[in-house]
Amino acid sequence: MTDSILELYVNDGLSDEEIDQQRASYGPLTEDVRELIQLALQTRVDADDVARAREHLAAAREILERDREDGPYGTRFNDSGRFRNWGNAAIGLRNAIAPIGDIHEDDDGRVWADIHLGPVYEGPAGHVHGGVSALLLDQILGDAARISGHPGMTGTLTIRYRKRTPLGALRVEAKLDRVEGRKAFVVGHIADPEGICVKAEGIFIAPAWMVQQRDSFTETPRPE
Amino acid sequence: MTDSILELYVNDGLSDEEIDQQRASYGPLTEDVRELIQLALQTRVDADDVARAREHLAAAREILERDREDGPYGTRFNDSGRFRNWGNAAIGLRNAIAPIGDIHEDDDGRVWADIHLGPVYEGPAGHVHGGVSALLLDQILGDAARISGHPGMTGTLTIRYRKRTPLGALRVEAKLDRVEGRKAFVVGHIADPEGICVKAEGIFIAPAWMVQQRDSFTETPRPE
Numbered sequence: 001m002t003d004s005i006l007e008l009y010v011n012d013g014l015s016d017e018e019i020d021q022q023r024a025s026y027g028p029l030t031e032d033v034r035e036l037i038q039l040a041l042q043t044r045v046d047a048d049d050v051a052r053a054r055e056h057l058a059a060a061r062e063i064l065e066r067d068r069e070d071g072p073y074g075t076r077f078n079d080s081g082r083f084r085n086w087g088n089a090a091i092g093l094r095n096a097i098a099p100i101g102d103i104h105e106d107d108d109g110r111v112w113a114d115i116h117l118g119p120v121y122e123g124p125a126g127h128v129h130g131g132v133s134a135l136l137l138d139q140i141l142g143d144a145a146r147i148s149g150h151p152g153m154t155g156t157l158t159i160r161y162r163k164r165t166p167l168g169a170l171r172v173e174a175k176l177d178r179v180e181g182r183k184a185f186v187v188g189h190i191a192d193p194e195g196i197c198v199k200a201e202g203i204f205i206a207p208a209w210m211v212q213q214r215d216s217f218t219e220t221p222r223p224e
Numbered sequence: 225m226t227d228s229i230l231e232l233y234v235n236d237g238l239s240d241e242e243i244d245q246q247r248a249s250y251g252p253l254t255e256d257v258r259e260l261i262q263l264a265l266q267t268r269v270d271a272d273d274v275a276r277a278r279e280h281l282a283a284a285r286e287i288l289e290r291d292r293e294d295g296p297y298g299t300r301f302n303d304s305g306r307f308r309n310w311g312n313a314a315i316g317l318r319n320a321i322a323p324i325g326d327i328h329e330d331d332d333g334r335v336w337a338d339i340h341l342g343p344v345y346e347g348p349a350g351h352v353h354g355g356v357s358a359l360l361l362d363q364i365l366g367d368a369a370r371i372s373g374h375p376g377m378t379g380t381l382t383i384r385y386r387k388r389t390p391l392g393a394l395r396v397e398a399k400l401d402r403v404e405g406r407k408a409f410v411v412g413h414i415a416d417p418e419g420i421c422v423k424a425e426g427i428f429i430a431p432a433w434m435v436q437q438r439d440s441f442t443e444t445p446r447p448e
Contacts, residue, residue: 026274030265033264037320050250060280064267072343089345095344122298134383136355161381
C-alpha cells in the first residue's frame, strides 16, 4: 500500500510556464463542466432540446477524448517544487465536483475557506448533505494537521451536526488541538452567517513512511 | 427551520408517465455530464482543442438554460406516492456528482450498494478521499435508519479509517444497531475486495415534526 501511494507522487517535469498554461486552459474548462452539472439538475427544456444539447456534449467529448489519461491524477510536482493534486475531490482545480476553492492559512495555524454551496450539494431538502459537510471537514482538518507540521492520513473523523446546514454561503475552518505521539488531534467546524452548524474532530495519523519524509510534506508549498 | 425543510417537500402533480419521461430524458443527460467531469480531469488536448470543446459546451448550455429552475431540487412527490430527491449529492438521478447508483434493501434491514469510484473521487494519490467515504456512509447509514422505521437527521457520524480505500469497486453497507428514545444507532462500513476499509457509526435523531409524521416517512416507497 505504501508503494502504491508513493508511486503516484510523480515529478512530471513540467516547467512553471507549462503548469500556468495548463491552469489557464483546463481551469475554465472545469468551470464550464461545473455549470453543466447544475444545468443537468435544473433544466426544464423538453426531450427534443435535451437531445440537441446532448449532441453538442458529444461533440465536446469527441474532442477532449482525442488525447486523455486513463488513471487517477495523483499528486504531481515539478523541479521548482510546485505540487498539484488537481484531481482532489474536495479542492482539485480540474475536478468539477470539488466544492472548495481557495484555502487560507493564518499565522496561528488556523485554516479556513469561504465557500458557496449550490443545489448539487443538497441532502435534506434545501440543505447541505451531511456527507458533503464531512467532505469539507475532512479536507480542511487534514490541511490544518499538515500545515501545523503533523501531516497524516485520517484515522478517525467525528462529526456532530448541531443544526441543519443551509445551502449558500458557509465558512469551514480548523486548527490543530494537540499532538500525542504520531497522532494529531484537529478540531474544526462549518458555520453559516448565523453561527456554527457542524463541529468536527479528526485524528490524523502519520504512517512511518510519512514520518521519515516529513520534511518533504511540511516544507514544500501546499498543493495548488 | 422546520418550515423551510417541509416547504421543499412538494407534490408537483406530475403523472407517473411524466416522471418516466423526465427520467428517460434527464438521466442520460446527467450521465453525459458525468463523463465530462472525468474528461475535464483527464484530457491532454492542447489549448486550441480545449477552446473548440468549450464552444460546444457553451452551445449545450445555451439550450439547457432556455428554461431552468433556480433553486434546490428538494424532495418531490406525486399523487401515486412516488418520491424523487433527484438533486441529492450522494444518490440523485439528476446529480452528476452523486457516486451511488442503486441502493438495495434486504429483508433483515441491511442496506447496501455496490459502487465503482473513478478518478474524480480521489483524495490521497490513487485512493478514495476520506470525505467521499464519509459521504457514502452518511447516505447509506441514514437510509438504514429510515428503512428500519427510525428516520432522522444525522446527529453524530463517527468514521474510522482502518486502511486506505482504493479507487475502483467497493461495497457500502449499513444496518440499524439499536434505538434509544428518539436516537437510532446505525453501524456500517465500506469494503474493497480485500476487506473492510472504513467503519462508521451514525446516530440519527428524529425531530419532533418527523416523529409526528413518521408514518409518511417510513411507509412511503423510498425515493427513486
